[in-house]
Amino acid sequence: MVIGRMEVRLSIPAARSLKDKRRQIKSLVDRIHNKHNASVAEVGENDDHRMALLGVAVVSNQREHADRRMASIIEMINCERELILIDYETEVI
Numbered sequence: 173m174v175i176g177r178m179e180v181r182l183s184i185p186a187a188r189s190l191k192d193k194r195r196q197i198k199s200l201v202d203r204i205h206n207k208h209n210a211s212v213a214e215v216g217e218n219d220d221h222r223m224a225l226l227g228v229a230v231v232s233n234q235r236e237h238a239d240r241r242m243a244s245i246i247e248m249i250n251c252e253r254e255l256i257l258i259d260y261e262t263e264v265i
Contacts, residue, residue, distance in 0.1 A: 173231065173232075173233065174231070174232045174233065174234060174235050174237075174238045174264060174265070175229060175230070175231055175238070175264070175265045176229065176230040176231075176232065176238035176239065176241065176242050176262065176263070176264050176265075177227070177228070177229050177262070177263050177264075177265065178227070178228040178229075178242050178245070178246075178260055178261065178262045178263075179215070179225060179226070179227055179228075179260065179261045180225070180226040180227075180228060180246070180249060180257065180259075180260045181217075181223070181224070181225050181257075181258040181259045181260065182197075182223065182224045182225075182226065182249070182255050182256065182257060182258060183222060183223060183255070183256040183258050184196055184197075184221070184222050184223065184224060184254065184255055184256075185222065185254075185256065186254050187221045187222055188221070189221055190219075190221045192221065193221045193222070193224065196254055196255065197214055197224050197226070200212075200226075200249070200252065200255065201213070201214070201226070203248070204228065204245055204248065204249075207248070208230070208241055208244060208245050208248075209230075210228050210229065210230045210241065210245060211228070211229045211230075212226055212227070212228050212229075213226065213227050214226055214227075215227040228242070228245060230242060230245075235264050238264055239262075239264065242262050246260055
């Protein structure tokens with residue numbers, strides 16, 4: 173079993189409140205989960221309405237497959253209009 177984990181730091185410049193942030197993050201989390209069958213949760217920056225830290229996990233039987241899925245998730249996030257990808261960190265266990 174191979175586990176890929178990723179931390180993704182995002183900026184949400186259009187968010188005017190925590191409610192705006194939660195709406196945008198919930199939408200992104202749902203789409204990542206549905207399209208990539210990954211577990212996703214907001215794991216930090218909970219009180220800042222312009223920043224988010226997401227934790228993402230994928231499980232696979234091959235390292236290359238886990239790497240491809242994580243790269244695809246990053247590509248998907250990069251295409252988001254209302255979010256700016258600041259940084260991300262990946263690890264395969």
